[in-house]
Amino acid sequence: GAGVSQSPSNKVTEKGKDVELRCDPISGHTALYWYRQSLGQGLEFLIYFQGNSAPDKSGLPSDRFSAERTGGSVSTLTIQRTQQEDSAVYLCASSLTGGAAEQYFGPGTRLTVT
């Protein structure tokens, strides 16, 4: 079946602009996660959605970052007033349930802030 999809695959933006990244999880998966991967920091957790529960935002690096998940499916990660240090690959993952369930990653969005 279809895996996790993300769009765009690449995004180049100017410093100070806002960007929106989209994630479409595997059908039927109730949990959705955002991570980012950068050369200096490795893979780090950003935010977690599980069903109708309040999201776990504990990994968001600043208040410029926000995310929402509509209808328990598609999620959008928004970065406002982008900075050069936001340049990274943003990865979305989904799992059938929350907790310790196996997470499957999408192809990622490579964000470059110039």
Place this chain on the structure above:
Amino acid sequence: QKEVEQNSGPLSVPEGAIASLNCTYSDRVSQSFFWYRQYSGKSPELIMSIYSNGDKEDGRFTAQLNKASQYVSLLIRDSQPSDSATYLCAVTWSDTGRRALTFGSGTRLQVQP
């Protein structure tokens, strides 16, 4: 000390050999352990999950978990050049509601033809 530690490598093995990848983790209430493979420029791909002490085998891959010693390992039998990639160890912690994976920095494996 990082919560999940891996030797960055590269670990170089000849084709057909067994590759052994190791990961140690902090003394927290850990719950679940995962191995991901990541090819250059690609996203992580789940290889194995392991939840209890002992060995778990899947094809050429065997995951080994020893909670008392706080390590988890991945063995790749009959290594192939196509196995050359970075292998990421990941852990979920019970005290965070097991909501996110904490990753090691990865071990780069090179399989020489």
